[in-house]
Amino acid sequence: MKIFYKENGxxxxxxxxxxxxxxxxxxxxxxxxxxxxxKLRSYRDDKVQNEISKYLDExxxxxxxxxxxxxxxxxxxxxxxxxxxxxxxxxxxxxxxANHISPFLDNLLNNPNKKxxxxxxxxxxxxxx
Numbered sequence: 001m002k003i004f005y006k007e008n009g010x011x012x013x014x015x016x017x018x019x020x021x022x023x024x025x026x027x028x029x030x031x032x033x034x035x036x037x038x039k040l041r042s043y044r045d046d047k048v049q050n051e052i053s054k055y056l057d058e059x060x061x062x063x064x065x066x067x068x069x070x071x072x073x074x075x076x077x078x079x080x081x082x083x084x085x086x087x088x089x090x091x092x093x094x095x096x097x098a099n100h101i102s103p104f105l106d107n108l109l110n111n112p113n114k115k116x117x118x119x120x121x122x123x124x125x126x127x128x129x
């Protein structure tokens with residue numbers, strides 16, 4: 001567990017990066033946005049809020065985004081379609097969590113595989129609305 005100590009003696013525990021590494025790609029994005037949007041303010045300690053915010057950024061930059069990038073670089077069409085399906089669902093329910101896929105969409109919109117291009121277009125449209 002990743003532990004953060006509040007000035008008033010309270011403790012906040014979040015899951016450690018090693019365990020997040022084993023999660024499905026989209027779950028790490030959901031986790032980060034959930035903590036940011038639903039929990040962070042409730043901790044009522046500026047120092048802890050900043051530490052947790054940095055930790056969430058670290059999860060994105062060292063785990064979530066590199067895993068997503070790896071899927072798109074490996075060019076496994078079935079895996080790309082599977083990830084895009086998950087992010088399309090995510091973009092319909094939690095735009096902020098799905099927003100991290102946007103830098104990859106431009107390349108996917110012109111993919112010769114029609115399923116990939118269609119999913120990328122759907123996600124792109126969901127992110128814009």
